[in-house]
Amino acid sequence: MSKYRVFWLVFFGGLLLFAGAMVWYTRQALKPYPAHAAALQALQSDAKVQVRATPFGWVFVPQGPIKGGLAFYPGGLVEPQAYAPVLRRIAQGGYRVALLQVRFNLAVTEQGKARQAIAEAPDLPWAVGGHSLGGVVASNFADSNQSVRALVMWAAYPQNDLSGKTLPTLALFAEKDGVIRQEQLEASQPKFPKNTERQTIPGLNHAGFGAYGPQRGDSPATIAPEAGWEEIARRTRAFLDQALSQP
Structure with missing residues (x-):
């Protein structure tokens, strides 16, 4: 040779x-971090909530009067189904909840995905939300879409400066979060909308917002998963009840 x-x-x-x-x-x-069995079970329809797959992901539709909608972006590299336990509980409170599926499990690849969910029920008052990176993307969507009536951020902070907006915003954090760097969080505070409602859930960690198990860099939670999901849903429902009922 x-x-x-x-x-x-x-x-x-x-x-x-x-x-x-x-x-x-x-x-x-x-x-991605895979969704656990509890999450997959929460994607099943029953007498209270109908769950169906859609081109944009999944939608949870409560049986009875619907107060409004929530389009939700998943956290980075987390299977979106992992958020079903919490989102189902929110839907049971009378909200149409759209769980968005994004390419590569990264919401930044499809930042406008919420438009598809909103277009299915355009007459409802809509909020957008997300966890971690998904919350960042939700804030970007809210910043560029005037039709959004409220913003829900779980363990997240805005990328853009939203301080000039009066958009009703829930910033929900976890006491045991080991993923968010405190200095980044403190530096981001001036970027939140003026009337942001900040709350912290005791005992919850970063991964506790979903059902996908431990996350690298996170701290152990001291609250049971189901109790954490119930608390997240309760606080989010209470916020939506107030924010989406305003004219």
């Missing part, structure tokens, strides 16, 4: 090895 042929065999072999390594690394880097 000639040296010339050996060179190209080694070259293309190395190229294929590099490409394979990059594919493996990318798949590992984008591997």
Whole structure:
């Protein structure tokens, strides 16, 4: 075998090895936190809430009068189904809740996805919300869409400066959150809308907003998962009751 042929065999072999390594690394880097069984169970319809798959994700529709809608962006690299236990509880309070599914489980890849959910029920007053990175994207959507009546941010803070807005906003945080850096949170405070309602849930950690298990860098929760989900839903429903009832 000639040296010339050996060179190209080694070259293309190395190229294929590099490409394979990059594919493996990318798949590992984008591997999401999987939704647990409790989340998948919460996606089943019953006499109180109808759940159906849609082109934008899933929608929870309560049986009875509907007060408004909430379009929800999942946290970064978290399977969206993981938020079903909390969102189902919110729907039981009379809200049409759209759980958005985004490419690569990263809400930044489809920041306008909430438009599809809102378009299905345009006559309702709508809020947008999200957890962690999803909350950041929700704040960007609210900033650029005047039809949004309220903003719900779980363990998140705005990317843009929203301090000039009077948009009703719930900023819900977890006492045991080990993912959000305190200095970043403090620096972001001036960016929230003027009338932001800030609340902290005792014993809850960053991953406790969903059902996907422990998250890297997080602190242990001291509240049971179901109790945490109930508290998140209760506080979010109370906020929506007030924010979406305003003219």
